[in-house]
Amino acid sequence: MYKVKVYVTLRESVLDPQGKAVQQSLSSLGYQGVEDVRIGKYMELQFDDSVTDVEGTVKEVCEKLLSNPVIEDYRYEIEESANQ
């Protein structure tokens, strides 16, 4: 069993209006030091033992569906988890 954590974020070159609004809100709350906020998505995928190439599969699904490479980057962490 593998637990895979996938993080999808907007590319650096892409403006994040939502993040900007949150940054401005933080600043008006008095947190002047928060220079930038970027908002992304966090996904957890559970793989069973039938998947042999976990990393290859993760890359594939990230590129095919979980992220849109035109505007988003992804990164992932793979953890071995105990059988339940």
Add this chain to the structure above:
Amino acid sequence: MKFAVIVFPGSNCDVDMYHAVKDELGEQVDLVWHDADNLDEYDGILLPGGFSYGDYLRSGAIAHMSNVMAAVKRAAEAGKPVLGVCNGFQILLESGLLPGAMLRNKNLKFICRTVELTVENNETMFTSLYEKGDKISIPVAHGEGNYYCDDATITKLKENNQIVFSYASDVNGSLSDIAGITNEKGNVLGMMPHPERAVDELLGSADGLKLFQSIVKHWRNSHVVNA
């Protein structure tokens, strides 16, 4: 001419599209469910607006994996007119039939009002009945219509005259005020504004009707003798 309006779970402009073709344009049209795998009997494909699959993950992301999209791609390759409006445009972007992607509107608001568009290119099968530079009134209704693509893509879009409609003034932050683009071949059009909601003066504007009439004119010229 026979049109297919593709219906996904969560489509909500499918009936407007159907009405525009059947009652205002006077052509044949079927509503086609997303699990269909053959669109050979149709001469034109219409992807309507709405919130397919609840906009889960990204707008259009789940819909572009659905069964019917393989048939839509084949229709596009065969040169048939394919029009995606609003969520339909987003699905075309996700499927790679059109370049680029949509971001949240710059002001983070869902924008629902009639806007003025400029016809940038009238030499397409979708716009031949307009004049270049025409200003037309068409409603928009979207939260994610802020068109984005990289520098190389925008340069190419401009060079090939693929920008068909632009907003007369900024609406949602779109790059170059893009409201609608075609593919390189010119037979796939995606646009955020809703021409199907502007097909009769009763609706406030009939400026969208010419888009559908242009498609029919193009089809007649190539399929009907003595058209």
